[in-house]
Amino acid sequence: MDKPLGIVIQGSLTAGLEIRLHPDISVEDMRVGKFLVVRGVRADFFCILTDVCLGTSSPRIMANPPSPDDDFLQMVLAGSGTYGTIELAPMLMLNREANRNEVRSQKSEVRSLNGKNGHDEEKNSSKLASFEAQTSADIQLLPVKTIPSHFSQVYDAQERDFRSVFGWEDDPHRCNFSIGEPLDMSVPVCLDLHRFVERSNGVFGKSGTGKSFLTRLLLAGIIRKQAAVNLVFDMHSEYGWEAVKEGKQFSTVKGLRQIFSGQVEMYTLDPESTRRRGVRDAQELYLGLDQVEVEDIKLVAHELNLSEASIDNANILDGEFGKNWITQLVSMTNEDIQMFCDEKRGHKGSIMALQRKLMRLENLKYMRSTCPKNYIDQVLQSLKAGKHVIIEFGSQSDMLSYMLVTNMITRRIHRSYVKQAETYLQSKNVSDRPQQLVITIEEAHRFLDPSIVHSTIFGTIAREMRKYFVTLLIVDQRPSGIDNEVMSQIGTRITALLNDEKDIDAIFTGVSGAGNLRSVLSKLDSKQQALILGHAVPMPVVVKTRPYDQKFYEEMGDRDWSEMPDAQLFALAEAAKNDLGF
Numbered sequence: 162m163d164k165p166l167g168i169v170i171q172g173s174l175t176a177g178l179e180i181r182l183h184p185d186i187s188v189e190d191m192r193v194g195k196f197l198v199v200r201g202v203r204a205d206f207f208c209i210l211t212d213v214c215l216g217t218s219s220p221r222i223m224a225n226p227p228s229p230d231d232d233f234l235q236m237v238l239a240g241s242g243t244y245g246t247i248e249l250a251p252m253l254m255l256n257r258e259a260n261r262n263e264v265r266s267q268k269s270e271v272r273s274l275n276g277k278n279g280h281d282e283e284k285n286s287s288k289l290a291s292f293e294a295q296t297s298a299d300i301q302l303l304p305v306k307t308i309p310s311h312f313s314q315v316y317d318a319q320e321r322d323f324r325s326v327f328g329w330e331d332d333p334h335r336c337n338f339s340i341g342e343p344l345d346m347s348v349p350v351c352l353d354l355h356r357f358v359e360r361s362n363g364v365f366g367k368s369g370t371g372k373s374f375l376t377r378l379l380l381a382g383i384i385r386k387q388a389a390v391n392l393v394f395d396m397h398s399e400y401g402w403e404a405v406k407e408g409k410q411f412s413t414v415k416g417l418r419q420i421f422s423g424q425v426e427m428y429t430l431d432p433e434s435t436r437r438r439g440v441r442d443a444q445e446l447y448l449g450l451d452q453v454e455v456e457d458i459k460l461v462a463h464e465l466n467l468s469e470a471s472i473d474n475a476n477i478l479d480g481e482f483g484k485n486w487i488t489q490l491v492s493m494t495n496e497d498i499q500m501f502c503d504e505k506r507g508h509k510g511s512i513m514a515l516q517r518k519l520m521r522l523e524n525l526k527y528m529r530s531t532c533p534k535n536y537i538d539q540v541l542q543s544l545k546a547g548k549h550v551i552i553e554f555g556s557q558s559d560m561l562s563y564m565l566v567t568n569m570i571t572r573r574i575h576r577s578y579v580k581q582a583e584t585y586l587q588s589k590n591v592s593d594r595p596q597q598l599v600i601t602i603e604e605a606h607r608f609l610d611p612s613i614v615h616s617t618i619f620g621t622i623a624r625e626m627r628k629y630f631v632t633l634l635i636v637d638q639r640p641s642g643i644d645n646e647v648m649s650q651i652g653t654r655i656t657a658l659l660n661d662e663k664d665i666d667a668i669f670t671g672v673s674g675a676g677n678l679r680s681v682l683s684k685l686d687s688k689q690q691a692l693i694l695g696h697a698v699p700m701p702v703v704v705k706t707r708p709y710d711q712k713f714y715e716e717m718g719d720r721d722w723s724e725m726p727d728a729q730l731f732a733l734a735e736a737a738k739n740d741l742g743f
């Protein structure tokens with residue numbers, strides 16, 4: 162066991178623990194987000210450091226501090242007269258004493274308890290973490306229900322402690338994926354991807370903090386571990402093919418299609434732009450005006466500047482003309498509109514406004530009046546075949562196009578998933594089971610704003626959770642703009658630096674017991690650090706994000722044997738033969 166860092170001097174379950182550091186430990190080594198273990202009498206408490214303070218035992222020292230070059234007096238005071246304290250938020254308890262059998266029976270007890278009220282709990286709020294070890298080790302993890310007694314010692318977390326809770330990435334019995342490392346250790350922090358894809362998740366953080374990189378990591382993990390199929394609405398064209406990396410020099414990183422070439426398909430709304438960027442085999446995607454339903458228009462009412470009355474009139478037109486309502490409307494003359502209104506009780510002014518505004522749709526590059534081929538079906542077929550689909554917007558990435566297309570495609574795919582899921586529920590036949598689908602959307606607050614969330618497909622998906630095998634991965638820099646109810650359904654929250662109080666509050670919506678993590682969130686580095694909490698991790702944890710670089714591509718991709726130097730290839734072949742016993 163290594164050296165203790167300090168002892169518990171006071172604390173409470175709600176406010177956390179106060180630790181007095183031992184004299185030889187410098188406060189300067191303690192930083193917010195650090196991972197520490199308090200060894201209590203019966204349990205180990207895994208904690209996150211939330212604050213650092215300086216203390217003095219007597220006001221006289223403050224009134225009369227030693228002079229800066231009086232090293233001797235400073236040393237005399239250190240540890241007795243002056244000391245450092247840190248505050249810890251206990252996040253998880255690990256019972257040390259229970260023997261194996263006991264653990265097993267307690268485990269099943271916990272499980273049956275979870276089973277009984279699991280449902281209610283899920284409905285009302287999200288959990289801070291899963292509190293389940295991501296290994297097959299016989300250990301029992303518990304949410305913190307008590308605190309360690311006075312003068313318990315505090316230690317740096319050991320790699321062993323960490324592994325037993327977070328598991329191994331290459332564990333064949335699990336779907337663990339390493340998302341990074343704790344701040345001051347080099348051991349992987351794994352997400353349980355099976356649990357991850359079961360619920361909708363969020364990646365949050367200010368602009369430039371690494372959301373796109375994190376998202377790319379997560380998508381790569383899902384592809385590599387085959388946890389689900391992905392449908393990505395790639396607003397800024399950065400997931401499929403080469404994306405720019407900020408830095409002193411201009412450099413790019415690989416997109417998912419380059420790492421997993423056979424498994425990822427790209428579609429584009431702007432074929433020229435995609436081709437210019439060097440993607441040769443992206444498939445074109447067109448939508449027909451006859452595919453646009455009133456519901457689709459409703460979501461972009463704000464972008465098109467449509468009034469309630471216009472939407473009502475759109476419904477009347479739709480009732481009259483069916484799926485050709487937009488083409489019909491656009492070709493109507495003023496007299497036609499007048500006649501229509503006389504007959505069908507539409508409102509002339511609203512219909513004319515609607516006509517003017519829907520003309521914008523006609524001019525969109527990817528919009529045809531009718532499409533000979535149903536491209537959305539094609540996307541669906543790709544997904545059914547287990548291919549991951551990335552849809553690029555190129556120059557068509559304004560909010561109107563992004564929302565319209567994302568909504569149109571998602572609504573139809575969701576509809577098909579509901580059908581499939583219902584077939585499966587009836588037949589219970591494994592071959593009917595739809596493949597879990599994860600839909601990635603950016604600028605999510607636009608789709609999940611409280612004023613529209615009840616009428617959009619995304620609100621529905623977030624709320625119905627795993628029922629139809631479709632979940633969301635939402636990427637957003639302004640979580641406070643997202644409806645509270647949706648936020649509280651988010652399973653796992655991966656959050657990079659946020660400064661805005663409202664945004665920080667939003668992250669903790671619906672999770673109880675996370676209050677003292679607020680300070681951690683606002684003190685993260687501005688890049689490549691994130692706080693992870695929720696369903697897919699055994700306990701909340703701060704990570705340095707896994708670098709997305711050459712090494713990562715190699716770890717994710719299948720090895721390209723043809724490009725490997727001969728010597729290395731022969732050595733590996735030899736090792737493989739030995740494994741097989743030749």
Ligand SMILES: Nc1ncnc2c1ncn2[C@@H]1O[C@H](COP(=O)(O)OP(=O)(O)O)[C@@H](O)[C@H]1O
Pocket residue numbers: 366367368369370371372373374375405406407408688689706707708709710
């Ligand atoms: N995991 C990572 N690996 C390598 N570089 C990263 C990583 N995360 C962030 N970065 C750096 O931070 C920059 C900003 O990240 P990005 O994901 O584009 O931010 P955001 O999407 O939040 O605006 C990147 O260009 C890159 O240089």
Ligand SMILES: [Mg+2]
Pocket residue numbers: 372373
């Ligand atoms: Mg980004």
